[in-house]
Amino acid sequence: MQRQFPSNGANDGGNGDDPADETVASSAKQPSAAASGVERYADFLEHILHATANADALAELMNRFKDERDFDALHLAAVLGRHVGGARCLRLEAQALIEMGFLDDARDVARRIIIAYPEDQAEQKEALGLIGRCYKQAYMDGCAEGRGDEKQLHLAFETYFAVYNAHKHNALWHGINALALLCRSDRDDVRLRPGIDRTALARAIIAAVDERSALVGRLEPREDQLNDTQRAQLNTLRGELAWDYATGAEACLAIPDLLKARSYLAAYVDATSKPFELESTLRQFIDVWELEGRNTSQEAHDLLLTMRSVLSRAPGASVELTKQEVNELATRLPFEANDPLVQAEDRHFERVFGQVQVRSMQWWIDRWLSIARATARVELDRVNPATNEPFWACGSGFLADGAIFHPGWQGERVFVTNEHVVSPLQSPGDRLAIAPAQAQVRFTFADETATYKIAEILWFSPRDAHDVSIFRLQSLPDNLEPIRDYSTQLPECDQVGGNIAPFYVTAIGHAGGGQLALGIDNPQLWHHDGPCDGSGRPVRLHYHAPTQQGNSGSPVFEWPALNLIGVHHAGRGALIEYPGETTAPIGRRGRKSGRIKKRMIEANEAIGIGSVREAIQRFPAGWRR
Numbered sequence: 344m345q346r347q348f349p350s351n352g353a354n355d356g357g358n359g360d361d362p363a364d365e366t367v368a369s370s371a372k373q374p375s376a377a378a379s380g381v382e383r384y385a386d387f388l389e390h391i392l393h394a395t396a397n398a399d400a401l402a403e404l405m406n407r408f409k410d411e412r413d414f415d416a417l418h419l420a421a422v423l424g425r426h427v428g429g430a431r432c433l434r435l436e437a438q439a440l441i442e443m444g445f446l447d448d449a450r451d452v453a454r455r456i457i458i459a460y461p462e463d464q465a466e467q468k469e470a471l472g473l474i475g476r477c478y479k480q481a482y483m484d485g486c487a488e489g490r491g492d493e494k495q496l497h498l499a500f501e502t503y504f505a506v507y508n509a510h511k512h513n514a515l516w517h518g519i520n521a522l523a524l525l526c527r528s529d530r531d532d533v534r535l536r537p538g539i540d541r542t543a544l545a546r547a548i549i550a551a552v553d554e555r556s557a558l559v560g561r562l563e564p565r566e567d568q569l570n571d572t573q574r575a576q577l578n579t580l581r582g583e584l585a586w587d588y589a590t591g592a593e594a595c596l597a598i599p600d601l602l603k604a605r606s607y608l609a610a611y612v613d614a615t616s617k618p619f620e621l622e623s624t625l626r627q628f629i630d631v632w633e634l635e636g637r638n639t640s641q642e643a644h645d646l647l648l649t650m651r652s653v654l655s656r657a658p659g660a661s662v663e664l665t666k667q668e669v670n671e672l673a674t675r676l677p678f679e680a681n682d683p684l685v686q687a688e689d690r691h692f693e694r695v696f697g698q699v700q701v702r703s704m705q706w707w708i709d710r711w712l713s714i715a716r717a718t719a720r721v722e723l724d725r726v727n728p729a730t731n732e733p734f735w736a737c738g739s740g741f742l743a744d745g746a747i748f749h750p751g752w753q754g755e756r757v758f759v760t761n762e763h764v765v766s767p768l769q770s771p772g773d774r775l776a777i778a779p780a781q782a783q784v785r786f787t788f789a790d791e792t793a794t795y796k797i798a799e800i801l802w803f804s805p806r807d808a809h810d811v812s813i814f815r816l817q818s819l820p821d822n823l824e825p826i827r828d829y830s831t832q833l834p835e836c837d838q839v840g841g842n843i844a845p846f847y848v849t850a851i852g853h854a855g856g857g858q859l860a861l862g863i864d865n866p867q868l869w870h871h872d873g874p875c876d877g878s879g880r881p882v883r884l885h886y887h888a889p890t891q892q893g894n895s896g897s898p899v900f901e902w903p904a905l906n907l908i909g910v911h912h913a914g915r916g917a918l919i920e921y922p923g924e925t926t927a928p929i930g931r932r933g934r935k936s937g938r939i940k941k942r943m944i945e946a947n948e949a950i951g952i953g954s955v956r957e958a959i960q961r962f963p964a965g966w967r968r
Contacts, residue, residue: 398427405435410617414442430456430466437473446477453477468506472517475502479524483630486531493533500524500535512551519548519590523631526597530633545597552591552607555580585615589624596632601642602706608646625650710905714898715788717742717826720853721764721896722794724783737777738764738895739852739911740784742825747907747952748813748959752801756825758784758814760896761912763806765797765814784816788859789823802959809881809950809958810912826898830906831953833873833884848886850911850947852897869946879958884909885946899949909949 401424408417421428421436428435433456440449456463456470478499485491500521507518522544528535562569562577569577588611595604615621628634628650634643721738740760745752762768766776779797786793798817804810834846846868854860873882884899899909 398429401428402431405432409435409438410619412442412618412622414439418443430460430463430470433459434466434469434473437470441473441476441480446481450474450477468510468514468517471502471506472514472520475499475506475517475520478502479520479631491531496524496528496531496533497535500528504536512555515548515551515590516586518544519593522548522597523593523627527631527633541597545594548594549591552587552594555587556584556610559584585611585617585620588614589620592624593627593632596628596634601640601646605642605646608650612650621650712788713824714826714851714900714905715859716786716823718788718851718853718859718898719758719784719786721760721777722783722785723777724781724794724796737782740764740896741898742786742819742823743898743907744825744827747827747829748802748956749963750960751963755815756819756823757801758797758816759898759910760812760814761806761810761910762803762812763810763912764896765812767800767803767812768805779814786823787853789820793820795819802963803965804881804955804958806912809955811910811950811955813959826907828904828906829952830901830904830908831875831951831956833871833882833908833951833953834868847902848884848899848908848949849902850894850897850899850949852894852911854894871951873951873954875951875953875957877957877961879961880954881958882951882954884949884951886949907952909951910955911947911949913948 401420405417405420405424405428408414408420417435418439421432421439424432425436433452437449437452437456440446440452450473453470453473456466460466476499478495482491482493482495482499485495503517503521503524507514507521511518522541525535525539525541525544529541559577559580562573562580566574566577588607592604592607592611595601595607611624612621625647628647634647718739718741721740723737738760740758742756743759745755745757748757763776765779765782767779768776779800782797783794784797785791785795795816795818797814799815801813801815803812848868849861851859851861868884868886870885871882873884875882886899894911895913897911898907899911900906901908
């Protein structure tokens with residue numbers, strides 16, 4: 344194949360005589376309508392040669408060519424600028440050759456980086472990734488013609504996976520390509536390296552993406568306080584953020600979780616409008632993940648359609664939409680509640696920090712209904728002398744999957760409340776606590792009329808420790824689903840109280856013994872004394888989400904992911920230690936010394952699920968002081 348170079352700096356095959364054709368570089372001389380193709384080409388070369396006198400100017404020009412997918416111009420600039428561009432110039436040259444279809448030449452250029460710049464670890468990773476990309480493209484080209492060369496697929500996977508294994512969080516794009524090829528090999532009935540858990544790899548990549556996104560969210564508000572190293576790290580993370588969101592979306596395809604994939608894409612299209620990035624992601628979805636091929640679901644169709652819609656608005660991008668797709672887009676509501684990627688002219692996607700927060704209305708409805716049905720009112724099974732009613736509401740509790748607390752309880756539906764609400768102790772020391780035999784449980788949102796009695800106690804810890812009682816109920820409806828999703832992860836102590844990144848919680852229970860209520864006003868977590876340290880000690884969480892008497896035993900969830908993180912048990916003042924606040928002056932090494940200051944804050948308190956889980960597994964017969 345003969346290499347083609349542009350007559351006008353564009354990638355559209357123009358003949359150079361169209362007065363509308365313009366060079367992509369804004370600072371280049373703009374030819375007149377009468378300028379010949381030769382004069383235009385001379386202007387284009389003059390601009391590139393001028394840029395090659397300075398490495399930074401060359402990099403800016405080449406990156407512009409790449410972002411606008413002008414790969415002929417990018418290749419020409421790379422060749423002419425090799426003497427100043429170094430490894431970076433060679434990398435961009437290899438990228439251009441791949442996009443132009445010269446895979447063997449691209450591999451040769453990437454190998455030149457590995458040989459000539461062994462000390463540049465960042466470029467070494469990029470070069471190996473480009474070699475993997477060449478093998479991957481060769482396999483995909485073969486598949487388009489009938490059957491891909493399995494050897495190319497093996498080489499592509501092993502190249503990507505070796506880099507990811509060596510660098511993990513600093514090689515996410517290598518990891519996601521390895522994962523994509525693993526999933527593709529399953530569909531193509533090609534056996535790659537056995538024993539790799541696709542789901543575990545996908546979740547590891549998603550966790551890394553969320554961690555990097557959260558780090559940007561924590562650093563940006565205090566950018567003016569960062570040192571030079573931290574500021575450089577922040578700038579690097581910002582530059583990679585769009586690709587990170589695209590990576591997260593791909594990883595969700597392997598689970599699969601298309602709803603979360605769409606949420607990542609919402610953040611992705613907000614972070615970039617570059618045709619190179621958008622088209623690369625769309626191509627990956629179609630060619631590698633085959634979202635347009637085998638047994639395409641409606642969700643996958645919508646995802647691709649929205650990506651095409653976004654890409655059609657990107658300057659310089661090229662995308663084809665069928666008449667049917669255009670009509671489908673035209674009939675959509677611009678702010679359709681259950682479609683976070685539907686575009687409108689003035690729609691702006693907010694950045695996602697740490698946790699994916701773009702959820703469909705149906706997801707919220709289903710999740711809250713499930714939680715509400717699993718949350719119960721705990722009642723004293725006798726007449727209330729004050730009201731003469733046939734029961735006495737004493738607190739709240741919830742039905743949970745036993746596996747949350749102990750592997751031996753896998754498949755069990757266990758009931759959780761506070762020990763000061765239902766206590767198996769002979770003398771609980773609290774007139775409000777009731778004995779298991781006198782307690783009844785009413786799942787008011789599932790069935791207001793039915794009550795359930797306690798069959799046996801599985802584990803408990805006194806109120807001055809975890810304040811938790813876990814029971815097995817005598818009977819339950821078959822269709823009553825327990826709470827299954829939980830999290831033991833909490834922010835670092837110096838991240839609460841608004842210092843770096845807010846962390847929000849909410850509690851749901853029978854406040855005041857009445858109807859089920861949700862506390863969402865001022866839901867910030869202010870402090871906790873975690874993390875778990877292996878001892879099984881209680882980890883206390885302090886927050887301002889409102890609760891009332893009757894909320895004791897309520898499940899506490901992180902917001903907005905709605906994972907169970909604690910069991911509410913008290914509303915009281917908490918004596919909080921704030922690291923770094925001391926009564927003594929700063930020492931010689933710049934560290935504060937002396938006693939740590941403590942201050943009292945009014946807050947509600949829960950016991951972290953992680954510490955309850957740890958205590959049960961460490962002391963299965965019950966908490967020991």
